[in-house]
Amino acid sequence: MTMIQPQPLHKIHIAADERGLLFEQGSYIKTLKPGSYRFLNLSGQTTIRRCKLSEPLQFTPTDWNPTHTQDEAVHIRLYQHDAELMRELTVVEVSDHEYVIHLVNGKYNALLTAGTYVYWNVLQEHQFIHADIRQPVVGPEISRSILAKLHSHLYVVDIASHETGLLYFDNQLQQLLPPGRTFYWRGPVNVTVKKIDLRRxxxxxxxxxxxxxxxxxxxxxxxxxxxxxxxxxxxxxxxxxxxxxxxxxxxxxxxxxxxxxxxxxxxxxxxxxxxxxxxxxxxxxxxxxxxxxxxxxxxxPGDIRTILNTVLLAEKKAQANMITRREETASTRSLLNTAKLMDENATLYRLKELEFLEKICEKIGTISLTGGGNLLEQMNALMGMKETAAARDAG
CATH class of the missing domain: 3.30.479.30 (Band 7 domain)
Structure with a gap:
């Protein structure tokens, strides 16, 4: 937006993507559409504001009347008598408790805070989504792709699959939050979330x-x-x-x-x-x-551990001695039973002798006998002598 002070005889051209606002002695007169204009500015009180249609229509105190404030709502009222101009403008009021998402041709443009905003609606389509930040929950009407661009104005809460969240507004419990991502406006209400792990x-x-x-x-x-x-x-x-x-x-x-x-x-x-x-x-x-x-x-404690180790060692030694004696007693009892059977049964005694003789033969490599005769005769003679002695003892 530029301010033009026409010369006494001045020619000005307004492009197709522009509008001109004509003022006389600080008062708005009319809007200049695209085209060329000639002005006779003898008093020097004629000014023209050239406005781009792609830019918001803004007012500043140095534009044409230094006594006016920067309140856009006050300035826009000065133009309301021009119905043709107002049809080409879109005015949006944003309250103190609001955020307004501004979309241009369906695409995100800006987040508007408290104030009055004026846009040209000739070449572009403007959409506005109002959000009351006294209610911090962000509604489903706002796309996630837009929210990704508003992190400085949002609380973003992520709850893992093994967690649940306790949602507080101004330290007052509101609800349990399930797993997922939720968004809340930063505003007059303080939002806090306490996460609780539900795992073992x-x-x-x-x-x-x-x-x-x-x-x-x-x-x-x-x-x-x-x-x-x-x-x-x-x-x-x-x-x-x-x-x-x-x-x-x-x-x-x-x-x-x-x-x-x-x-x-x-x-x-x-x-x-x-x-x-x-x-x-x-x-x-x-x-x-x-x-x-x-x-x-x-x-x-160290001393108790030493005592217990000593007691344990003594117990294990006593158990070992007991097992040894038990085995010795069992072995002696087995020998006694064998001796009784051999004493009562001569054939068993004979088999036992042959068993020991076989064991002796396994341990030696050569047997030498003297007195003549072959080995078999000498062995038979030896065994016969033992049988005669056993019969004599029995008689």
């Missing part, structure tokens, strides 16, 4: 010192797994993990304090079952489901 979670308690009934100080490592089932209830608990941690401490002290060291080492599984059952009674209060609890490690 684990709380570890490490190095917890607890005194047993027999005054032994232990360090326990305990683990608890849970998942949130009621996000609204869980959100009402400040420092959720810290409160569950303290509850675990109290339950462990309650249970372990009634056990002696030997009982504790023997009943590690029962400790987890006890803690889990007590936690499950408070599930609704916390808004979660407690899934499992268990004792991971029992760490003993």
């Amino acid at each position: 979670q684990q709380l570890d308690m490490t190095g917890q010192e607890i005194l047993t009934e027999d005054k032994v100080t232990l360090r326990l490592n305990f683990v608890c797994q849970y998942k949130v089932t009621d996000p609204l209830q869980a959100a009402e608990i400040k420092n959720f993990d810290e409160q569950v941690y303290i509850q675990l401490q109290l339950l462990l002290r309650e249970y372990v304090g009634t056990l002696k060291l030997d009982d504790l080492l023997r009943m590690k599984q029962e400790i987890g079952d006890f803690v889990l059952s007590r936690l499950q009674t408070q599930s609704e209060e916390y808004g979660v489901q407690f899934l499992s609890a268990g004792l991971k490690d029992v760490i003993l």
Whole structure:
């Protein structure tokens, strides 16, 4: 937009994509359409504003009357008597509590804040989408492709598939947000979102010192797994993990304090079952489901560990000695039973001799016999002598 001060005799040309606004002594007279014009400006009070149709029609105090303010709404009223001009203009009013999205020929052009805006509608089509930012939720009438260009004016909230969101307007809870992306206007209402993880979670308690009934100080490592089932209830608990941690401490002290060291080492599984059952009674209060609890490690003081190792070694040695004696007794009993059978049955005795003779033959490579005769005769003679001796003993 340019301001022209015609000479006493001046010729001006208005292009096809322009309009001219003619003023006399600061007052609007008419609009000049495309064409050439001659003016006789003897008083020097004639001015012409040349306006591009592709640009907004703006008013500034230095244009033609320094006493006017920059309020576009005031300036546009000076033109309302010209019906022909007003048909070529589109005027949009944006309130303090509004944003207006300006589309030119169906494409995003700008985001308008509070004020009055005037556009030429001759060569372009203007569309305006009004949004009341007192209601922060961005409506579906605004395309996602447009919202991508308005990040400085939006809160963008992303909720993952394993999460849920608690939406607050001015610290007042509004609703639960499902997984996905949502948009909210930045304006007079403060928007905050608290995300809650719905996956299975684990709380570890490490190095917890607890005194047993027999005054032994232990360090326990305990683990608890849970998942949130009621996000609204869980959100009402400040420092959720810290409160569950303290509850675990109290339950462990309650249970372990009634056990002696030997009982504790023997009943590690029962400790987890006890803690889990007590936690499950408070599930609704916390808004979660407690899934499992268990004792991971029992760490003993150094002197107690040395004593227990000594006791364990002694027990294992005693068990080994007992097993050795048991085996020796069983072996002796077996030999006694064999001897009784051999004593009662001569044939069994003879077979046993032959068995031992076979074992002897397996261990030696050469047998030398003296006194003449071949080997078979000498062996028969040897066995015959034994049979005669056995019969004589029996008689």
